Amino acid sequence: MARREEKLRCTKEPYIEDVGPRRIKSIRFSTLSGEEIKKLAEVQVWNNRIYGADLRPVQNGLLDPRMGAANKAGICATCHGNFTECPGHFGYLKLTLPVFNVGFFNSILNILKCICKACGRILLAENDRKMYLKKMRNPKADISMKNALMKKIRDRCKISVCPWCGSKNGVVKKARASLAIAHDFSRSVDGSIEEVRTALSHIKAKSSFQVVHILSPVTVLSLFKRMPEEDCELLNISDRPEKFIVTSIAVPPVSVRPSVFVDAGKSSNEDSITSILKNIINTNSILREDLEGAAPPFKCLDCWAHLQIQVVEYVNSEAPSVPDSKHRGLVQRLKGKQGRFRGNLSGKRVEFTGRTVISPDPNLKITEVAIPVLMAKKLTYPERVSAHNIEKLRQRICNGPDKYPGANFILLPDGTRQHLRYVDKKTAASELKYGFTVERHLEDGDVVLFNRQPSLHRMSIMCHRARIMPWRTLRFNESVCNPYNADFDGDEMNLHVPQTEEARTEALMLMGVQNNLCTPKNGEILVASTQDFLTSSFLITRKDTFYDRASFSLMCSYMGDAMESVDLPTPAIIKPIELWTGKQLFSVLVRPNARTRVFLNLMVKEKIYTKSETMCPSDGFVYFRNSELICGQIGKTTLGNGNKDGLFSVLLRDYNSHAAASCMNRLAKLSARWIGNHGFSIGIDDVQPGEHLNQEKKRKIDDGYKECHDLISSYSKGELTLQPGCNAAQTLELKITGVLNEIRATAGNVCMKELHWRNSPLIMSQCGSKGSPINISQMVACVGQQSVGGRRAPNGFIDRTLPHFPINSKTPAAKGFVANSFYTGLTATEFFFHTMGGREGLVDTAVKTAETGYMSRRLMKGLEDLSLYYDQTVRNASGGVVQFLYGDDGMDPAKMEGRNGIPLNLDQLFMKIMATCPPRGSDMLSPMEVSEILKDRLEKYKSPEGGFSEFFKDLLTKFVDNRVNLFKETRKALKLDENHVARKDSSVLENVAANISGITSRQLQVFLDTCISRYQSKKVEAGASIGAIGAQSIGEPGTQMTLKTFHFAGVASMNVTLGVPRIKEIINASKNISTPIITATLQRDDNVVVAKIVRSSMEKTVLGEVSKSFKIVLMSSRPYISIKLDMDLIKSLHIDVSAESVRHSILNHPKLKLKPEHIHTICNDKLKISPPDADRKKLQFELHTLKGMLPKVIVKGIPTVQRVVINEKQGKFQLLVEGTNLLAVMGTEGIDGTKTKSNHIMEVQHTLGIEAARRCIINEIDETMKGHGMSIDIRHMMLLADLMTYKGEVLGITRFGISKMKESVLMLASFEKTAEHLFNASYSGRDDQIEGVSECIIMGIPMQLGTGILKVRQRVEKLPELKYEPDPIIS
Amino acid sequence: MVELLFEDIFILTRLDPDGKKFDKVSRIEAQSEQFDMYMQLDVNTEIYPLHVGDKFAMVLAPTLSLDGTPDTGYFMQGGRRSLADKFEYVMHGKLYKVSAEASAEPNVKVEIYASFGGLLMMLKGDPSNAAHLEMDQRLFLLIRKV
Structure with missing residues (x-):
């Protein structure tokens, strides 16, 4: 701020060099020493009083006017600016004794661990020190490498004797008192302590000798001051370490901690910061007085500790050492959703906004939004006056701010702003000149942005044209409900008005409804009829x-x-x-x-x-x-x-x-x-079942109940044939569920058949506008089975669902089958079961919104800065390549026409060409000619740019070949020559053949031309922020997924986690996943016996399962345990177990500490185990523990494998292994290791490497999404997988993974652990480039992607070449 | 004189082979006498009722004008004399598909499909009968009971 007092008064204005527009390129984080704080400050704060008796801030108090204007009425005493002009000035507060800064406390501790506590030098030998210093100074080392190196140094610094001064060093650790550092010698003591103790024994009989010292801030400060620069560098400290200890506090300007008068100016409400600082001033002065007045040392120490705690509270009021603080410290101001970073820097409040309830209006165009007149009068657009609009704007000015097509302000070129309510409108209109700007009311055709929360994808905010209309709601065409996910049951939506022509154009081009009809998630149309x-x-x-x-x-x-x-x-x-x-x-x-x-x-x-x-x-x-x-x-x-x-x-x-x-x-x-x-309405007669339906339904239900009853009785008799991998109870459940679902399905089918075509629900379900056949049959026929957690209703009472039913009843009615329809009405028990199912749904939606919201946020933070560069590579903000070619073909997912992300739908295109280019008498091509033309054409576009991807080329060739074959077949059927085509009018058959499937050369040419040109137009444009699009495309479907779903991986009972939990596992790169499954292909997959043998070699078999008996044999000489193996069982299970192999397994068991001499194989199926020598008293126990443990010894199989299930698919057998250890499964005899897959990403990474892990991520996300019937373009998943793997290891999209992926401190601080990242950054003096999306938003700079990728370069005249020799004398 | 594309006498063999789906429209199956053609046709039975066993003459013509001037597609005012005068039921539509029947029979049959504003016709028979028909041709279908 210009200081009016000190401003030099000159006769001429001093020349100020125009430096042009400047842009913040980077921010450096650092720490301030006490001296620096003092220099920066305008005033020393020492007075603990805030307001004087005259209700004015006291001098040197916390609200000293020299620290800036306190409110709108105040004036800064330093720069004489008012509240809007003065940015505020710092003050300083000198602490009597230094204290630790909590933010740096861990860093201080770590430094102390590495330096000598006597001389302050690093605890490294000279050559080590030099080696590490060289490594630390390596210019290629990035932050993560430096951090790793620091950790290594810290590990090396565990020497007990300082190599520089030879003094002893103990272990440094956090003292039990919360914020103190203890120096503990107890580990490094040798005999000397005893010596001392004996020497001092005469003083006190029972003296405990102190081996733990407390390192006070003063000692630490003096130690740090002694540290040489090079040692600091070794520990990655950019500045002096003494700055981590607080000696002076910078008092923030008054404007950031406003003081509010309450009770008509009698008392004031102070900001948290002010009150904490006030407490600090108090404690500080007490401490000083105590020190000066020579108070007893313990009192001084107490006071010092108190000061320490208050300074901690000032920085972080939630720190563990602060007992329940009521204040908000500096850290609390920054962190969290409402904190400075997320609440004020990443997202800001804006002007020219509106919000009301929405309602439909089919008479509007899809690109329009109806805005109430009331709103239009408040929202304005600054229109520049020119020859074209001066008359219109004059009219607007005459209307003024209250009459609708009016205006609110006039802006004059000199910057003055006239409100039309307070000036004479007539004169203002007549004085209007070109170059003025009029803030006129919104009018028809103005560009506005329209948005509904939650903004899950980019179509949640789109650009519409305004239509000013009466009444009070925002209205739009129902076709646009889908992208906003809006309905009209009371939803509200927001409206923003862009204020410049550039913003309008950009909004219209990029966010216009007509340009966002398709979702980039998979290219499907989103704006469509409903x-x-x-x-x-x-x-x-x-x-x-x-x-x-x-x-x-x-x-x-x-x-x-x-x-x-x-x-x-x-x-x-x-x-x-x-x-x-x-x-x-x-x-x-x-x-x-x-x-x-x-x-x-x-x-x-x-x-x-x-x-x-x-x-x-x-x-x-x-x-x-x-x-x-x-x-x-x-x-x-x-x-x-x-x-x-x-x-x-x-x-x-x-x-x-x-x-x-x-x-x-x-x-x-x-x-x-x-x-x-x-007219279209629905009434009770629409859901009345007919007589036939009622009979049919009754018959069905009776049959079904009987079937269930039979199943239950056979279950209780134990006669149920088990399904693979299930026990009897599970089999029963599965079968009953099948029967009951069948009942509802058939009842539904009958009901759908019975209904008249005029039935409104039927019409709605047939055309797809609302409801499904299930909904109708629930209303008309039968509500069906209610489920909770994917099962039938659980037992809420002892062994039964409700006390109405007999114990252990498994009948349909007792387990939540609702046989009634909504029309007939539910019985009390049925109603209860129905509410159980209903509640699960409600809880599910409530839980999943929070889960998916957080997931989306993380994905967005991880992928936000990935964009496409002009060389078709995908890079992050600092230019690191994530993909060399986006999605392997550089195609835009939003523009894909075919299924599974294929660029063109060739069938449809061909049909169109055939229909729009009639042959008009020209002759058909022969099959040979067609193939040749195609080949020529493809030849021409061979180069990688401007050509096709190999995949698409194959697709096209195959398609044309198919057409040619079709033509050939037609000709064959009509008994014409297959390869030679005669003139069309030569014969009737020739004509018919042409009509059926002939292609003229013109048609083929047009087809190929369209293919090529359309393919080229589908490439992604440079600058596209595909990272953000990818994050949204994966995050948005997450909200639609039901939370907990399982599905059967081929076999019933083999459940795989699906839904949001699975997606979370994948993107978190979890080490432990809930259902790890390895799909193993057999080398011989046509034989079930082979499959069984391989299975048994993998499945975990414990000794107890294959033994006939364990017996303790008590003999007078030596008791032992005898084990008898069940050889028949072993044979039938196809496992290779013998007494010898069992002996081996027992010996290898980690907990049974048996030696070879203790185990004897008697014969092939008998073992004798004698307990190790022990007391005879304990022998009995010994034997029994042994007997208890022996059955659990694994004799065969992979320990980490829980289950192996054989899966049959079209006569081929496959093994599904539940459990981990991919390596062992792949190595098992009979398994084709090259075709074995796992769904555990981290394991795949360890076993097969990073590329396999990438593939695994893509497949797993794809499969999970498919499991919910959602199609997402594979390119998004590729991008995510590439981001997670491009650093060489699988990084999850969590705070740990993201902090390894990104360098920027501001970005990380705006994500999670705000304070931690900021303190670490200032510890190592990080230089933060402002290039990523988050950083640019925080600094208010246009970002470097999207339209911001354009940079203007100026062609510079070629510089004259410098000559390194004098001009020749004779030229 | 107008050149007719196809002309034959059919006998209605079946009504609504897949069950009655619509109130006013029925699908009829008919077999021709002269060329042994098989036909499926949607007819508005509300205004032109037909029954099994009915015998009717069916004509496909490119235009309704008696002198053979091509159809303009525009509405002509006034009761001009036309081909339609001799018939009871006249529809206008478009030929949209020609295909060969997928069968291993020695004499392959050709299927001709036309749509009269959604009322469909499928005519199956010997290829020679499809000689004058072109894709996307405008057609008038004229029926008269005999």
Whole structure:
């Protein structure tokens, strides 16, 4: 701040060099010594009074006006600025005695461990010291290496005698008192202590000699002061270590710790910092007085300890040494969600925002949002006055701030700001000049950002065009509900108004709704028709909807706002009366007039599809040909979201977003208006079951109950045939569950068949707008089995669910089967079971939101700075390469058309080309020619850039080959020459063949051209922040996953964790996962006996399982234990166990300390074990413990393997190994090690290496997501896996992993453990580059990715070459 | 004179082979007499009821004008004389697919598919009958009971 007092007064303004715009490039963290604090401060604070009697801050008090303006009325005494101008100034507080800084306490301790407590030098021999110093000074060493080195040095410094001064050094550790350091000699004492003790024995008879010294801050300070610079460097201290000890406290400016008057100025409410500092001043002065007044030493020490605690509280009020503090220390201000880092630096409060309830309006375009007039009057946009808008803006100024299309402020070029309420509007309007800026009210067409929390992916905030409308809600087209995940049950949404033209353009281009129709998660369309739109489309396109001329024309006019022309098609039925079908209406909707050059071609199977393609009897095959709906009743698959070959996706890919958006607009208008007239409601008669259904249901339930009863009785008799890997109870549960599910399914099927087609729930479930067949059958037929935790209702009472049922009852009704429907009503017990299931769902949602939220945050922090560079590499902010080519082909996941991330949907594209390029009399190509043209074409695009990926090339070739074969087959069937094609008009058959599957050269050429050009346009653009997109794409589906799900890995009873817990395990890179499973392939996989032999060689077999008997034989001479093996069992289990091998196993057992001479094999199946020599008294016990332990000796198998299950898949056998130790499984005889997989990432890393671990991460995430029916582009998972492995070891996305991946202190501080990272950074004097996303946001600098990747370079004139010799004399 | 694409007399063999799914529309199966063609056709039975055993003449024509001028696709005012005058039920639509029947029979059959605003027709028979038909051709289907 300019100091007005000291400002030099000159006749001319002094010349100040214009240094141009400056950008913070890096921040250095450091510590301040007492002296430096003093120099920086404006005032010494020593007065413990805050306000004087006149209610003004006292001089040298904590609110001294020299430390800045305290409130809006105050003026800074140092710079004379007011509250907004003065940034505040520091004061200082001199401590009488030094104290430790808690933040550095551990560092101080570590330093003390490494230095001599007498001379302050490092406890390393000279050559060691030199070696380590060299290593430490290595310019290539990064932070993690330096930290590791420091640790190594610390380990080396455990010498008890200082090599420099020869004095003794004990062990330094934290003293029992919380914040003190003890120097303990007890370990390093030799005989000398005894010597001393005897020498001193005469003083006191019972004296305990002190071997532990307390190192006070003063001693530590003096030690640190003695440390030479080089030693500091060895310990990675950038500055002097004495700074870690507090001698002066910097008192922060008044403005950061405001003081508030309460009770009409009688008393004041002080900030925590102020009150802590006040306490410190008090204690400090008491301590000084005590010292000066020569108070007893213990009192001084007490006071000093008190001071120490208060200084600790000032820094960190939650430190363990501070007993329940009521204040917030400095650390508390920084850390946590509401702290400075996350609450104020990473996310800031903004102006020009609005928020209200949302409601739907199908008459709006999908790109629009209706804003209430009330809101529009407050939200403004600063429009610059120019020749084009001066009249409009004059009008606005005349209207003023209260009349709607008005304005609030005028900004003059000199910076003054006029509020239109306080100036004369007429004169202001007439005085308006070019170059002024008018903050006018929001008007139609203005660019606004629209957002709903939780913002899980980038489509949660999109850019709309404003439509100012009456009433009080924000309104938008229902088609846009999906990306926001909004409904209208009282949701609120936020609105932001960008304030510059640049911001508007960028928002429109990057965040515009029309540019975000697809999700980058997998390229599926997200903005699409929902609910009523689907229902009405479904009803309109029914085969038996016919309209006469009047109603058809009326409906055509519903589509638009009477602005578009519509070409009425020829009626489908001309005679006996003219009738149009609903499908023709849809053709009009897609292509209203001939001028709209949209030729939609598409084939989709709807939910109701049954058979024989277009001729499907229930009309479920949707076929559009050149924008004409040929057949099919349209439902969710065609119009809805989450599909790649629906109508809107095809429009978007084949044409552009405008085509798709305008079609959506038309559909929304038509549907809403049509269904408003048609009516669609639901009533009690919709869920009344018919007589037939009731009988059928009763029969089914009776049959099912009987079946369950039979199962239970056979179970209680023990006659149940077990399923592989299950015990009897599990088998029973599985079978009963199967039967009960069957009941509901069949009841549901009958019910679906019985319902009339006009039944509203049926219509909704068929077209996919809401509800599923299960929902309907629950209402009409039978609610079905209630489950808790994936099982039938658990026992809440002793051996039964409710006291109504007999003990141990396993009947369907006693275990939560609800036979009634919602229509008939549930019985009391059924209702109770239903609430059990319901509660589980509620708890689940509550728990998973928190879990997935945290997961998303971690993923985002881990991946935020990954972006694509111009060389197609994926790098982090500091330029480290994470991937050389994004996703192995550099394609944008949002633009992928095919399934599984394939760039193009060739079938669809080919169909489109065939339909839009009619042969028009040109001749067909022969199969040979087609192949040749393709080859030529691919030849041309060979180079890696501008070419295809190998994968795609193969795909294309295969596709064309298929087409060629098809043509060949057709010709063969028509008995034409397969390879030579005659002219089309030469014969009837030739013509027919051409119609069926011929390709003309023009068609093939257009097809290949489109493939190539479209493929090229699907590459990711440089600068794309694919890291953030990837994080969102993995985090967002997490919120939709149910928390605890298991699924069977092939066999029942082999459960694999799925859902959020599994994803968490994977991205945390957990060492212990809940269900490790190794999938082992057998070398001979067609023989079940081989599989059994291999299984038994792996499965853990203990001695107890294969023995017939353990007997203690008490004989007079020597008692022993005799073991008899069950050889028949051993044979039937195919295990290779004999007495000799058992002897070996017993000998190798770690806990049984038996020697070879104690065990004797008597014969092949008998062993004799005598206990080791012991007291005869203890012999009995010895024998019994031995007998207890022997059955647990593992005689065969891998100890870490719990279970091995044989899995049969199409006649091939496979082993599923539950447990760890991949290496041992791979090494087992009969296992094909090269085809053996594990789901344990860390183990794969240890066993097979980092690349295998990467592959494993990708596969596991993919599998987990697939288990929940979610498709995520593999490129996102690749990126995540690459990030987790690119450092050479698997790093989890946790605070430990992230701190190893990233260097930036600010980023880490804004993530977790804020204070720790900051203290460590200042310990080692870190220089933090501002380049990553978090850092840039914190510093308020545009970041280096996305549009920020562009940098302007200036071409510099070539510098004259310097000559190193004088000019030649004669040239 | 207008050149007809196909002309034959059919006998209705079955109504709604897969069960009645729609109130106003029925799918009929019919067998022709002359060329032994098999046909499936969706007919609006509400306005033109048909029954099993009915015999009807069916004609496919590219245009309704008697002089053979191609169809413009636009609505013509007034009761001009046309081909439709002789028929009771007339539909307008488009041929969208030609395929060979997937069977190992020696005489392969051709299937011709047309859609009349969602009312579908499938005509199966000898390839020679499909000589004049082209993909995406506009068709008028005319029926008269005999």
